[in-house]
Amino acid sequence: MPDYTPDPQVVPYLLYEDAGGAMDWLIGVFGFTERLRDGAEGVVRHGELLLDNGGVIMLGSPGAGFRGPAKLGEVTQLQCITITDLDGHRARAMAAGAEAMPCRKA
Numbered sequence: 001m002p003d004y005t006p007d008p009q010v011v012p013y014l015l016y017e018d019a020g021g022a023m024d025w026l027i028g029v030f031g032f033t034e035r036l037r038d039g040a041e042g043v044v045r046h047g048e049l050l051l052d053n054g055g056v057i058m059l060g061s062p063g064a065g066f067r068g069p070a071k072l073g074e075v076t077q078l079q080c081i082t083i084t085d086l087d088g089h090r091a092r093a094m095a096a097g098a099e100a101m102p103c104r105k106a
Contacts, residue, residue: 006090011056012079019061019067020044026100032057032087075101 016022024046026032039045039061043094047059069076083089094100 002106008054008056012056013060014077014079015062015066015068017062017066017071018044019047022059023047023049025096026057027093030100031079062092 014022020037020039023034023037025034026049027034032051033034034047035050035056036046036048037044038047044059045060045063049057049059090100
C-alpha cells in the first residue's frame with residue numbers, strides 16, 4: 001500500500017483562466033509537485049499541487065466567461081503562505097515574471 005498523507009482540512013482552490021499554465025509556473029518557480037492534472041484538449045479543468053511541507057493547493061479553469069483578477073482590475077483573493085526564505089521566494093517570483101503589488105493602507 002502506498003504511503004498516504006491526508007490533505008489539510010482546508011485547501012485553497014484557485015481559479016485561473018489558464019490553470020495548466022499556472023500549474024507549470026508554480027512547479028517551475030516554487031517547486032510544487034504535481035499530483036493531478038485533469039482536463040481535455042489541453043485545458044486543465046482541475047489540478048492539484050503539493051509542497052514538501054504537506055501543503056496542498058487545487059486549481060481550476062472554470063471555462064468561458066470566467067474573468068480573473070487581471071481582466072477585472074481587482075484583487076479577488078489572498079493567500080497566506082508561511083515561508084522561511086522570503087527574499088529568495090520574492091526574487092524567484094520576480095525573475096519568473098511576477099509583479100509585486102504595492103501595499104495599500106486601509
